[in-house]
Amino acid sequence: MEAREIATNRLSRRRFLYGAAALAAAACAPAASPSPSASGPVVLKGTKVQLLHWTSFVPDEDKWFKETLVNDWAKPNGVDLTVELVSANEAQPKIVAALQAGGGPDVMLLQWTWSHLYADKLADVSDIAEKVGSDGGGFYDAMKQNAQVQGTWRAVPFGMLGNAIHYRDSLLKDAGATKFPETWSELTKVGADVKAKSKLFLGQAIGHSFGDPPTFVQPFLWSYGGSETDESGKKLAVNSAATKDALVAFKDLFSKAADPQVLSWDDSANNRSYAAKQIWATLNGASIYLTAVKDAPDLAKDTKLALLPSGPKGQFLLAVPFQYAVPKYVKDPGPARELISYIMAPKNYGSFMKAGKGYTLAPYKKGEGDLWPSTDATFDPFRKIGTLTKWYGYPAPPSTAAAESGSKYILVDMFAKVAQGDTPESAMSWAEGELKRVYKL
Amino acid sequence: MRAEAREHAIAARPPLSIGEVLDRQGVLAYVLLFPGLLILTVFIAYPFVTSLWLAVTDQSVSTSGARFIGLENFIGELGSQIFQQTVRNTLVYTAVTVVFKLVLGIALAVLMNQSFRLKNLARAALLLPWIVPTALSAIAWLWLFDATFSVFNWLLVHSGLTTRGINWLGEGGWAMTAIIIANVWRGTPFFAITILAGLQTVDRELLEAASVDGASTWQRFWRITLPLVRPVLLIVLLFSTIWTISDFQLVYVLTRGGPANSTHLLGTLAYDVAVRAGQLSEGAAISLYMFPVLIVCVVALLLYLRRSSTT
Numbered sequence: 001m002e003a004r005e006i007a008t009n010r011l012s013r014r015r016f017l018y019g020a021a022a023l024a025a026a027a028c029a030p031a032a033s034p035s036p037s038a039s040g041p042v043v044l045k046g047t048k049v050q051l052l053h054w055t056s057f058v059p060d061e062d063k064w065f066k067e068t069l070v071n072d073w074a075k076p077n078g079v080d081l082t083v084e085l086v087s088a089n090e091a092q093p094k095i096v097a098a099l100q101a102g103g104g105p106d107v108m109l110l111q112w113t114w115s116h117l118y119a120d121k122l123a124d125v126s127d128i129a130e131k132v133g134s135d136g137g138g139f140y141d142a143m144k145q146n147a148q149v150q151g152t153w154r155a156v157p158f159g160m161l162g163n164a165i166h167y168r169d170s171l172l173k174d175a176g177a178t179k180f181p182e183t184w185s186e187l188t189k190v191g192a193d194v195k196a197k198s199k200l201f202l203g204q205a206i207g208h209s210f211g212d213p214p215t216f217v218q219p220f221l222w223s224y225g226g227s228e229t230d231e232s233g234k235k236l237a238v239n240s241a242a243t244k245d246a247l248v249a250f251k252d253l254f255s256k257a258a259d260p261q262v263l264s265w266d267d268s269a270n271n272r273s274y275a276a277k278q279i280w281a282t283l284n285g286a287s288i289y290l291t292a293v294k295d296a297p298d299l300a301k302d303t304k305l306a307l308l309p310s311g312p313k314g315q316f317l318l319a320v321p322f323q324y325a326v327p328k329y330v331k332d333p334g335p336a337r338e339l340i341s342y343i344m345a346p347k348n349y350g351s352f353m354k355a356g357k358g359y360t361l362a363p364y365k366k367g368e369g370d371l372w373p374s375t376d377a378t379f380d381p382f383r384k385i386g387t388l389t390k391w392y393g394y395p396a397p398p399s400t401a402a403a404e405s406g407s408k409y410i411l412v413d414m415f416a417k418v419a420q421g422d423t424p425e426s427a428m429s430w431a432e433g434e435l436k437r438v439y440k441l
Numbered sequence: 442m443r444a445e446a447r448e449h450a451i452a453a454r455p456p457l458s459i460g461e462v463l464d465r466q467g468v469l470a471y472v473l474l475f476p477g478l479l480i481l482t483v484f485i486a487y488p489f490v491t492s493l494w495l496a497v498t499d500q501s502v503s504t505s506g507a508r509f510i511g512l513e514n515f516i517g518e519l520g521s522q523i524f525q526q527t528v529r530n531t532l533v534y535t536a537v538t539v540v541f542k543l544v545l546g547i548a549l550a551v552l553m554n555q556s557f558r559l560k561n562l563a564r565a566a567l568l569l570p571w572i573v574p575t576a577l578s579a580i581a582w583l584w585l586f587d588a589t590f591s592v593f594n595w596l597l598v599h600s601g602l603t604t605r606g607i608n609w610l611g612e613g614g615w616a617m618t619a620i621i622i623a624n625v626w627r628g629t630p631f632f633a634i635t636i637l638a639g640l641q642t643v644d645r646e647l648l649e650a651a652s653v654d655g656a657s658t659w660q661r662f663w664r665i666t667l668p669l670v671r672p673v674l675l676i677v678l679l680f681s682t683i684w685t686i687s688d689f690q691l692v693y694v695l696t697r698g699g700p701a702n703s704t705h706l707l708g709t710l711a712y713d714v715a716v717r718a719g720q721l722s723e724g725a726a727i728s729l730y731m732f733p734v735l736i737v738c739v740v741a742l743l744l745y746l747r748r749s750s751t752t
Contacts, residue, residue: 092716092717093716093717096502096716096719097716099502100502100721116503117502117503117719118502118503118719119503120503120504120505121502121503121505206700207697207699207700208697208698208699208713209697260608260611260612261588261589261608261611262588262611263608263610263611263612263699263700263701264588264608264609264610264611264616264696264699264700265588265611266697269587269588269589272589272590273588273589276589276590278589400503403719404718404719404720407713407717407718407719408713408714408717408718413701413702416699416700416701417701420612420613420700420701430522433520433521433522434521434522434523437517437520437521438718
C-alpha cells in the first residue's frame with residue numbers, strides 16, 4: 001500500500017513536469033513561430049484592427065484608406081477597421097507613446113529608419129515582407145535597408161514619397177536657360193539669373209520638418225562625397241574636406257539663389273508659396289504638381305519636374321520611406337498581418353496608386369512598370385526615384401544612431417547654420433560634436 | 442460585575458452610521474484630502490518620480506530594459522552645444538518676457554482701475570488672450586509671422602517703412618523676438634487682472650490724503666500704491682517665472698525650436714530628444730535641469746506666503 005502510494009506520487013510529479021513542459025512549450029509557440037498564419041487560417045470576422053496612418057498631402061490617398069479599404073477589405077471580412085490619420089510630424093509622438101505604454105494601434109506606419117529605432121518592440125514580419133517583395137518584383141534596396149534590421153524584417157515597406165524639383169519653365173527660359181541645370185554649380189548660376197530677372201527665389205525648406213529639409217541636404221552632402229560616418233558606421237566622417245566642399249557650395253547656392261525665410265519653413269510652406277507664385281522652384285513631393293493640375297491649370301502647365309542635380313561625386317536622392325509595423329504588444333497579430341498583406345498585394349496597391357495619382361510611390365519595382373498610374377509625361381522623373389534613393393546614415397547601413405541623428409535634424413541644422421552665416425568649419429565641428437554623442441564614438 | 446455590564450453595553454451599541462463616522466474630524470479630514478492626494482500622486486508625484494528614475498538610467502525607446510548610469514545623462518548634456526544654447530535661450534526668454542509682462546501688466550491694471558464707459562466689457566476683453574487655448578493662439582501668431590503671408594510684413598512694406606519684410610521665424614534673433622512677443626501678448630492679461638485685483642484693495646482715502654498733502658500722481662503711485670500691491674506683484678512674478686521657464690506649446694507651434702535650435706527651450710528640447718529621437722533618459726535629464734530654478738521659485742513663494750499669513 002505504502003509502495004503504491006509512493007509510485008502514485010512519483011507518477012503525479014512526473015505528470016506535473018510533463019504538464020508544465022507542455023504549457024511552457026505552448027506559451028513559447030507564438031514567439032517561436034514568426035507567422036501565426038502558418039499555423040492555420042486567420043479568423044477575421046468580429047475582430048478589430050486599428051491602423052495608424054499619416055495624413056497625406058494628397059487627400060485622395062486618405063480617402064482610399066477611409067473608404068476603399070474599409071469597403072473592399074474590412075466590411076466583407078467582418079473586421080471593425082479604424083483608420084487613424086495623423087500629420088507626418090505628429091506621428092512619432094503617437095508611436096513612441098504606444099510602444100512605451102504597450103498598447104495602441106495594431107498596425108503603425110513608420111517613417112525613415114524608425115524600424116531600426118524601435119526594432120526591439122516590433123514583431124518579426126519577415127514572411128509577409130518576403131512575399132510582398134517577391135510578388136512586387138523585388139523591393140528597392142533602400143526600402144529593404146530601412147525595414148530590415150540585422151536580417152529580420154521588423155516592418156514591411158509601404159512606399160515612398162519621391163521628391164523632385166518643381167520649377168516654372170517659363171521663368172527658367174526667361175532667364176536664358178534652355179533646360180533645368182544638371183549640376184549644383186549650374187543651378188547656382190541659373191537660380192541667381194532667375195532671381196535677378198523674376199525676383200522669385202529657389203524656395204527650399206531648411207527647418208525641422210520631416211520631408212523636404214532632409215531630402216535636400218543629405219543628397220547634397222552625399223553628392224560632394226560627404227557623410228555622417230564612413231561605410232562601417234563606426235567612424236565619424238562629417239568633419240571632412242568633402243563636407244566642407246558641400247557646405248561652401250551650399251552657401252554659394254543659398255546666398256545667390258535662395259532666401260533666408262526658408263529657414264523657418266516646414267513641409268507645407270513651400271507648397272503654399274509655390275501655389276501663390278512667390279517662388280520659382282522648390283523640392284517637393286508630387287503634391288504641388290497634382291494640386292496645381294486640379295486647382296491651377298495655368299500653373300500646372302508651366303510646371304516641370306526634375307530630379308536633384310549632381311555634385312562632383314554623382315547624383316543622389318533621398319525619398320521619404322514608409323513601412324508598416326506590427327508592435328509586439330498586439331496580442332492577436334493575425335488580422336493586422338492580413339491587413340498589411342492585403343494593402344501591399346500589387347493589385348490592391350495599384351488601386352491605391354491610381355487613387356493618389358502616384359504621389360506615394362511603390363516600394364517595389366512593379367510600381368514603376370505595370371502599376372505606374374500616370375500617363376502624364378511630366379511625371380516621368382518619379383519613375384527613377386526608387387533606384388536612386390538612399391537612406392539615413394548612407395553609406396553605412398541604417399542604424400539606431402543614424403535614425404536618432406535624423407530625428408534630431410543634425411545635418412539639417414549644420415546646413416542651416418551655414419545659411420545663417422556660420423563658417424563651414426564651425427558648422428562641421430558643431431555637427432561632429434553632436435554626432436559623437438549620438439553615435440557614442 | 443461593573444466591567445461585565447460595560448461589555449454588555451458596548452456589545453449592545455449599534456454600529457456607527459456613515460454620517461457618524463464622517464462627523465469625526467480626523468476621518469473627515471482624510472476623506473476630503475483623499476481625492477486631492479490621489480490626483481497629486483497619479484498626475485504629479487508618479488510622473489515626477491518616473492522622470493527622476495529615467496534620468497539616471499539609459500532607457501530609450503529602442504531598448505526594453507534600463508540600466509542605472511548615475512548622473513551620466515546630466516553630465517553628458519553639459520557638453521552638448523544644443524543644450525548650452527537651449528539654457529541661454531530659456532534664460533533670455535524667461536527674463537525678457539517676465540519683465541515686459543510685469544511693466545505692461547501694471548500699466549494695463551492702472552488703466553483698468555480708472556472709471557470709464559464700458560469698463561467691465563474692457564476688463565472682460567482683456568482676459569481673452571489668456572483664455573484662448575495656447576495652441577490656437579499660437580497658430581494665429583504663426584500666420585502673422587508667416588514667411589510669405591505675414592500681415593506685419595505686408596504692413597511694413599506697404600507703409601513704406603521697409604522695402605522687404607522681416608524674416609520673423611527664419612532668423613535666430615527675430616525668431617526669439619517673435620516668440621517673446623507672442624508670450625508677452627498671452628501672459629500680460631494674467632498680470633493685469635491679478636494686479637487690478639490688488640489695486641482695488643488699496644484704500645482710496647490714503648491716496649486722497651496724500652493728494653491733499655501735495656503728493657503728485659507719480660509719488661502716490663510709487664510711494665503708496667506700489668508698496669501696497671507688492672505682495673500681489675511678487676506672487677504673480679513667481680508664478681509667471683515658473684510657467685514661462687517651462688513653456689512648450691507656444692514655441693513648439695511657432696518655431697519647433699528652430700531655426701537651427703535658436704529658439705529651443707528646455708521643454709521643447711526635452712520633448713524632441715525624448716520623443717522624436719527616442720532617448721527617454723536624456724530627455725528626462727534635460728527637463729530636470731529646470732527643477733533647481735523652479736524649486737527656488739516655489740520655496741520663495743511658500744516662504745513669502747507663510748510669512749504674510751503669520752503677519
